[in-house]
Amino acid sequence: MSTLSIQGVSKRFSSETIAVDRVSLDVADGELVCLLGPSGSGKSTLLRMVGGFEDPTSGRIAIDGQDVTHLPPERRPTGMVFQSHALWSHMNVFNNLAFGLKLRRRPKVEIRDRVEAVLDLVGLKGYDRRMTNQLSGGQQQRVALARALILEPKILLLDEPFASLDQHLRERLREEVRDIQLRLKITTLFVTHGQDEALSMADRIVVMHDGRTEQADRPDVIYRDPQTPFVAGFIGTMNFIKGHVENGRFRHADLSVALAVSDGPVTLAVRPEALDLVAPDDRSRVVIHRVTDFGTHGLIDLHLSDGTRVKSMVPSPEPFQAGQAVGLAPRSFAAFRNDAKLSGIHHAR
Known part of the structure; x- marks a missing residue:
C-alpha cells in the first residue's frame, strides 16, 4: 500500500512570489492523480516538492504516513520522470538503468535481470546496448520511465513527460504509460497542461491556478460540472x-x-x-x-x-x-x- 498526503503545503520564492499556496491533497494507493493548469499555476513546483527537489516554505508531505517533508530526493521512495528525459548521453541504455542499482550495491545478476525486465515492460527489449543518442524521442522517454520504475518507487512522479513529443507519439505513449501504471498499480502524480492527457489518463484531476486548487474531482465531473469560471474555461x-x-x-x-x-x-x-x-x-x-x-x-x-x-x-x-x-x-x-x-x-x- 502506497499513499501520498500533501497537507497545507506552500512555497514562497520571495515575499511577493507565492508559487504554491496552502495546497492539500491525498492520493490513494494505486491512484493516478493529474495536476492540471497553465504555466505558472504551481503544479510543477508542487511535484518537485513531493520529489524533494524543492523545500516547502510550510506544510507537510507524507508517504505511507511517514513524514518526508525535509528528506533529500535520494532518501524518498519516489521515482521522477522529467520532461527533458535527463538521460546520460555518455552511457548506453543498460548503464543508464543500472546506475541507481549499482549505487545501492545490488548483485550483478539482479541488476541484469531487473534491467531486462523493465526494458520489456516499456517495450524496449533488446535495446540495452544502444547509446541514448541513437534513440528516438519516444524511446528516450521510455528509458526515462524505465529508470524511474527500476528502483521500485512507492510514488511515481511525472513532470510533463510528453510535452516535447509530436501529437501522434504523445497519444500513443500516454496510453502505454497508463497501461503500465494500471498493471503495476503504482501510485502516481502526473503534471500536465494538456487537457486531453488529463481527461484520458487520470482517476482524478486537480485543476490549479495561481498556486491554489480550483477544483479536484473525477475527469467527468470536472468537465460536466465545473465549480469556477476558470475551470469551466480551462477544461475543454x-x-x-x-x-x-x-x-x-x-x-x-x-x-x-x-x-x-x-x-x-x-x-x-x-x-x-x-x-x-x-x-x-x-x-x-x-x-x-x-x-x-x-x-x-x-x-x-x-x-x-x-x-x-x-x-x-x-x-x-x-x-x-x-x-x-x-x-x-x-x-x-x-x-x-x-x-x-x-x-x-x-x-x-
Whole structure:
C-alpha cells in the first residue's frame, strides 16, 4: 500500500512570489492523480516538492504516513520522470538503468535481470546496448520511465513527460504509460497542461491556478460540472454569454432561458455540444461566421449581436453556411456570478 498526503503545503520564492499556496491533497494507493493548469499555476513546483527537489516554505508531505517533508530526493521512495528525459548521453541504455542499482550495491545478476525486465515492460527489449543518442524521442522517454520504475518507487512522479513529443507519439505513449501504471498499480502524480492527457489518463484531476486548487474531482465531473469560471474555461471548449436574470429568466439580446436564481448579472457557461442551433426568431441577430467540417461532426463559429463569439457542435455541417442567421437554444449550462457558481447544472425548459 502506497499513499501520498500533501497537507497545507506552500512555497514562497520571495515575499511577493507565492508559487504554491496552502495546497492539500491525498492520493490513494494505486491512484493516478493529474495536476492540471497553465504555466505558472504551481503544479510543477508542487511535484518537485513531493520529489524533494524543492523545500516547502510550510506544510507537510507524507508517504505511507511517514513524514518526508525535509528528506533529500535520494532518501524518498519516489521515482521522477522529467520532461527533458535527463538521460546520460555518455552511457548506453543498460548503464543508464543500472546506475541507481549499482549505487545501492545490488548483485550483478539482479541488476541484469531487473534491467531486462523493465526494458520489456516499456517495450524496449533488446535495446540495452544502444547509446541514448541513437534513440528516438519516444524511446528516450521510455528509458526515462524505465529508470524511474527500476528502483521500485512507492510514488511515481511525472513532470510533463510528453510535452516535447509530436501529437501522434504523445497519444500513443500516454496510453502505454497508463497501461503500465494500471498493471503495476503504482501510485502516481502526473503534471500536465494538456487537457486531453488529463481527461484520458487520470482517476482524478486537480485543476490549479495561481498556486491554489480550483477544483479536484473525477475527469467527468470536472468537465460536466465545473465549480469556477476558470475551470469551466480551462477544461475543454466553453462558451461564456453575459446577461441578466430578471423574474427567474436569463435574458440576453439573442437568447432567453429559465434560470431560477436571484435577479442580477449572470454569465452562462455552455459547452458547444450543448448549444443547439434553431430557426431564428424576429429578434435574433446571431450570424454564422465560419463552418468547419471535422468529418465526425461540424463546428459552427458564431457572432452574437454584442460581439461575443461562441461555438456550436452539430452532427453535420451541411445545413449551415457563413452569413446565415440562426437562433440559439442551450440544452444545459452552468451559471456564474462574481466567480461563484450558482447551484448545479441547469437544463433548459
